[in-house]
Structure formats: structure tokens, C-alpha cells
Amino acid sequence: MDSCPSPARRAGPPRTRTLTGVTDAVRVRDLRKTYQGSPAVDGVDLDIADGEVFALLGPNGAGKTTTVEILEGFRRRDSGEVSVLGEDPQRAGRRWRYGIGLVLQNASDMADMTVAETVRHFARFYPDPRPAEEVMDLVGLTGKAGRKVRTLSGGQRRRVDVAIGVVGRPRLLFLDEPTTGFDPEARRQFWSLITTLSEQDGTTILLTTHYLDEVEALANRVAVLAAGRIRAVGTPRDLGGRDTAEATVGWIEDGEHRSTRTHKPTVVVSELAGRIGDEIPGLVVTRPSLEDVYLDLIGSVR
Amino acid sequence: MTTLTLRDPSVWDLCTARAGVELRQFFRERTAMIFTFALPVVLLTLLGSIFDKQAAVPGIPSSQLLAAGMIAGGIGSTCFVNLATSIVSDREDGTLKRLRGVPMPPIAYFAGKVVLVLVTAVAEVVLVLAVGSAFFDLPLPRDPARWATFTWIFLLGVTGCALLGTAMSSVPRSVRGAAPIVNLPFLVLQFVSGIFIVPITNLPEPLQQIGALFPLKWMAQGFRSVFLPDAAAATEPAGAWEHGRIAMVLAAWCLGGLILCLTTFRWQGRKDG
Numbered sequence: 001m002d003s004c005p006s007p008a009r010r011a012g013p014p015r016t017r018t019l020t021g022v023t024d025a026v027r028v029r030d031l032r033k034t035y036q037g038s039p040a041v042d043g044v045d046l047d048i049a050d051g052e053v054f055a056l057l058g059p060n061g062a063g064k065t066t067t068v069e070i071l072e073g074f075r076r077r078d079s080g081e082v083s084v085l086g087e088d089p090q091r092a093g094r095r096w097r098y099g100i101g102l103v104l105q106n107a108s109d110m111a112d113m114t115v116a117e118t119v120r121h122f123a124r125f126y127p128d129p130r131p132a133e134e135v136m137d138l139v140g141l142t143g144k145a146g147r148k149v150r151t152l153s154g155g156q157r158r159r160v161d162v163a164i165g166v167v168g169r170p171r172l173l174f175l176d177e178p179t180t181g182f183d184p185e186a187r188r189q190f191w192s193l194i195t196t197l198s199e200q201d202g203t204t205i206l207l208t209t210h211y212l213d214e215v216e217a218l219a220n221r222v223a224v225l226a227a228g229r230i231r232a233v234g235t236p237r238d239l240g241g242r243d244t245a246e247a248t249v250g251w252i253e254d255g256e257h258r259s260t261r262t263h264k265p266t267v268v269v270s271e272l273a274g275r276i277g278d279e280i281p282g283l284v285v286t287r288p289s290l291e292d293v294y295l296d297l298i299g300s301v302r
Numbered sequence: 303m304t305t306l307t308l309r310d311p312s313v314w315d316l317c318t319a320r321a322g323v324e325l326r327q328f329f330r331e332r333t334a335m336i337f338t339f340a341l342p343v344v345l346l347t348l349l350g351s352i353f354d355k356q357a358a359v360p361g362i363p364s365s366q367l368l369a370a371g372m373i374a375g376g377i378g379s380t381c382f383v384n385l386a387t388s389i390v391s392d393r394e395d396g397t398l399k400r401l402r403g404v405p406m407p408p409i410a411y412f413a414g415k416v417v418l419v420l421v422t423a424v425a426e427v428v429l430v431l432a433v434g435s436a437f438f439d440l441p442l443p444r445d446p447a448r449w450a451t452f453t454w455i456f457l458l459g460v461t462g463c464a465l466l467g468t469a470m471s472s473v474p475r476s477v478r479g480a481a482p483i484v485n486l487p488f489l490v491l492q493f494v495s496g497i498f499i500v501p502i503t504n505l506p507e508p509l510q511q512i513g514a515l516f517p518l519k520w521m522a523q524g525f526r527s528v529f530l531p532d533a534a535a536a537t538e539p540a541g542a543w544e545h546g547r548i549a550m551v552l553a554a555w556c557l558g559g560l561i562l563c564l565t566t567f568r569w570q571g572r573k574d575g
Binding site: 072073074094095097098100102104106107108109110111112113117121122124125126127128148164168 | 308309310311315316319322323326327330331392395396397399400402403404405406407570
């Protein structure tokens with residue numbers, strides 16, 4: 001995974017970006033869905049460009065799953081416009097699904113089949129599947145090819161789900177809370193798998209998650225969904241204005257920890273340098289973390 | 303790059319692919335498989351040991367009636383109980399959601415189930431026939447006309463039970479609930495259909511009439527007509543085999559079952575809407 005430092009996505013063939021909307025993998029306008037009178041999705045707009053890794057972040061009950069399931073064609077919307085790979089998921093036929101890969105949450109199907117049998121089975125649904133060996137290699141299950149799926153660990157089981165999701169060479173891959181229940185090492189491995197897919201093949205990825213570190217590690221852009229509405233959209237670095245928000249400068253002086261909040265941390269640091277000398281003990285400059293911004297965004301609607 | 307010559311996978315290929323998965327999963331789950339097949343055989347052995355000595359009509363032991371009826375019970379068990387439970391399980395473990403998310407024509411899923419049901423029903427019938435003829439003097443007919451009768455009753459019975467099993471799969475909310483919810487009505491149905499009590503005329507009249515509303519009683523009657531001498535028709539409520547009525551009732555249940563399936567089948571569980 002680290003062995004393929006591909007210049008891929010950004011340097012790839014020039015793409016018309018979001019501005020034109022023409023090559024958008026996903027385009028949603030004013031999407032609404034109500035369950036028994038209470039709105040689950042309450043006017044969502046989304047644009048996801050071809051080749052992008054896009055994260056949808058939000059607390060439980062925010063409307064993430066409903067939104068994604070509408071995009072996946074599993075659920076009908078009440079109103080709004082939805083276009084996924086240029087078609088309305090509600091009307092799209094079997095061929096539309098050739099371009100879509102799904103990685104389900106909590107699936108435990110195919111338990112008595114081997115990994116290889118499972119991958120080969122799902123390959124048969126597509127006109128131009130990846131070879132099964134290639135897919136197992138990609139998700140790191142080559143050594144487990146002959147094992148029954150029910151004997152795999154949780155993390156390996158999810159790799160089978162990813163294998164099924166990518167075997168048809170999808171243009172758009174949906175990942176629904178892919179690393180819930182993973183140990184830290186398994187999460188890192190999973191992340192590098194996702195990065196590989198994105199960089200090698202330019203697969204567009206829509207990811208839902210609760211984990212902020214996952215968003216920072218993977219996503220080009222992130223949207224925060226709370227109470228059925230998009231509260232903010234941006235890159236993980238600038239979401240909610242965190243790149244320009246007030247910084248906190250901390251240091252140690254006369255054996256005491258001190259700190260100050262400022263819009264001009266560089267000025268503060270050079271003053272400190274002038275006063276204390278070249279090396280300021282215990283110097284830290286922090287901006288609000290993604291978590292701070294996120295909690296602030298979802299807190300404001302509660 | 304992809305080229306224009308790529309072809310859609312054929313529906314036939316996908317049907318066979320699904321059938322392969324269904325069969326392999328069924329036969330690999332050993333315990334479930336053994337118990338599914340064993341149930342009618344065990345019932346036949348236990349009940350047969352009670353009825354063995356009694357004669358239904360002169361020269362025809364009750365155990366023959368029982369063995370022939372148990373073929374219907376076996377088909378009900380593989381096609382109705384087993385299919386309903388397996389679809390509930392598919393809904394719960396993500397199989398159905400997964401299959402809806404891949405480019406699969408829905409017919410492929412059902413074709414897989416049809417093959418599963420046919421293979422298991424044939425295996426079950428062979429098993430019951432083997433035990434019936436080895437231990438309970440069930441005569442295996444030589445007349446091809448009787449096997450023709452067997453074939454149409456088998457096919458109509460399997461189709462009706464499988465369609466009802468598919469419709470029934472929408473009732474339980476979970477696999478844990480599925481076994482009791484599917485088994486209890488099936489047990490009662492076997493009882494009122496004269497599968498356990500032979501001849502069926504030993505049952506109280508109202509129970510016989512309830513049984514006559516459902517396909518199982520007619521399947522059992524049909525199989526008795528295949529395997530027993532014609533003199534045994536005297537043990538039927540009507541005193542005759544009534545092939546015409548059997549065909550009508552079973553065909554009506556196939557149609558009704560199909561309508562129920564089309565109107566109630568759900569790809570998703572209730573909790574996921």
C-alpha cells in the first residue's frame with residue numbers, strides 16, 4: 001500500500017471539477033425523507049466530484065444512513081433531486097449497478113462459503129470484473145482464500161465485504177461505517193486499502209463514519225450532517241473555519257505553563273522568542289481540532 | 303480500458319450461480335441439514351411403530367398410509383418450513399440487501415431457492431420412500447401411470463409449499479423467531495391433515511374440514527393414491543382418491559401463494575424500513 005506512491009489522482013487526466021457539475025458522481029438537491037411525520041432528511045444538498053473521497057459525518061440519528069440508502073437505491077425519497085452516476089437511483093436499472101460498489105455494515109452472509117468462492121460468486125454479476133486473485137490480493141486476503149468466511153475475524157470479514165464491493169470495478173464505492181469495531185492496527189490497514197483504491201483507480205468513495213481521525217486520514221472533503229441537514233462542508237483542514245479560527249499558544253516560563261488565545265500566533269511566538277531567547281520551552285500552537293469543530297457544529301442543533 | 307464488446311452476464315448464468323451458492327451453503331451446514339432430513343423419517347419410525355399392527359382396511363396396514371402421507375410431510379418440511387426459515391435468515395444476515403445492491407435480476411435469487419427446494423425435496427422423498435419400503439411395507443409401484451401421478455402431485459405440492467413458505471418468510475421479525483413461528487402452524491397443519499393420525503377419518507370432523515382447506519391434506523391423499531392399492535381409497539373421507547379435486551386445490555394454492563408472495567415479499571427487514 002505504501003509501496004505504491006502513485007501520483008495518481010491529482011495528477012491524472014484533467015477533470016472538470018464541481019463547478020460545472022457535469023462529472024459529479026453524486027448530485028443531490030433539497031433531499032427530503034420523513035418517517036411517521038418526523039423528518040429524517042430535511043433538505044440536503046450534496047455534490048461529490050468524480051474521484052473524490054467524501055466523508056459524511058454525523059451523530060447517530062442524523063440522517064446519514066437514510067441519505068446514503070437513498071443514494072444507493074435502497075430507499076425512496078419523499079422529494080428532492082438525486083443523481084448518482086448520472087441516473088436517478090430510484091429508476092436506474094441493472095446496468096447502473098455495474099458502476100456502484102457497496103460495502104455493507106453488519107453483513108454476515110456467505111458464512112459457509114470460502115473467501116475465494118465468495119469473491120468469484122460476486123464477480124459473476126459484472127461484465128468486466130477484476131480477477132478474484134487480484135481482489136483478494138488488494139484486500140490482503142490471499143492467504144485466507146480457502147478459509148470459510150465464518151472462520152474469519154471481524155476485520156477480515158470486513159475485507160471480504162470490501163472485496164465484494166470492489167470486484168466489479170465500481171466508479172463509486174459506498175462505505176458505511178467501515179471500521180466500527182476494528183482494533184487500531186486493523187483500522188490503519190483498512191485506511192491504506194481505501195487510499196490505494198482511491199489513488200490507483202480513481203474510485204469515488206462516499207464514506208459515513210463517527211470517527212474524526214478516519215475523516216482526517218481519508219477524506220478530501222467532509223460534510224457534517226445533524227438533524228437531517230448539512231451543517232458544514234469543507235476539507236478536514238478548513239471545516240467550520242478551523243484553519244482561520246483563534247489559535248492557542250502555550251509555553252513554559254519561570255517554571256509555569258502559560259497560554260494565550262490569539263488570531264496572530266506568529267506575532268505572539270516571535271515576541272516570546274525575543275523575550276525568552278531562541279528556544280521557547282514547551283511551545284505549542286494549536287487551532288481547534290476537527291473534533292472541537294464537529295462537536296460545536298452538532299452541539300448547536302441540539 | 304473497458305471496451306464496447308463487454309456483455310452483460312446472462313440471466314441463466316446468474317441463476318445457476320445462485321443455485322450453486324444455495325446448495326453449497328445448505329449442504330455445508332451439516333447439523334441443520336441432518337435434522338431437516340431426519341425429522342420426517344424419525345416421525346415415521348415412531349408413529350409407524352404404533353400403527354404397524356393395525357389394519358386400515360383388510361390387508362392394508364396403517365403404517366403404509368402413514369408412510370405415504372409422510373412424503374407430503376417431508377415436502378412440507380423442506381419446502382415450507384426450511385425455505386421460510388432460510389429466507390428469514392437471508393434477510394437478517396444481509397444476503398438480501400447484498401443481492402439487491404449488486405446487478406442481479408431478482409429472478410436469479412428465486413431460481414436459486416427453487417433449485418435448493420427441488421433438490422432437498424427430492425432427497426427427502428427418496429429418504430422417506432426408502433425407510434417406508436424397507437420397514438413399513440410401503441409398496442413401490444411399477445405402473446408408470448402411478449409415477450406420472452406422483453410427479454404432478456410432487457410438482458404442484460412443492461410449488462405450492464415453496465410459494466407459501468416464501469410468503470411466510472415475511473412474518474417473523476428475526477431468525478430466532480422464525481423457527482417457532484413457522485413450525486407451530488406447520489405442526490398443527492400436519493396434525494389436521496392426517497399426516498400423524500391415520501386414517502384421516504379418525505380425526506374429528508371439524509379438524510378434517512380445516513385440514514381440507516390447506517394443500518398438505520391433498521398432497522398426502524395424492525401420495526396414498528400413488529403407493530397404496532385402490533382398495534385403500536375406502537379410508538379417505540370421500541371414499542375415493544379424488545385426483546381432480548387434488549389438482550384443483552393444489553393449483554389454487556399455487557396461484558394464491560404466488561399472489562401472496564408478490565404482495566408481501568420484502569427485500570429488507572422491518573428495522574431497516
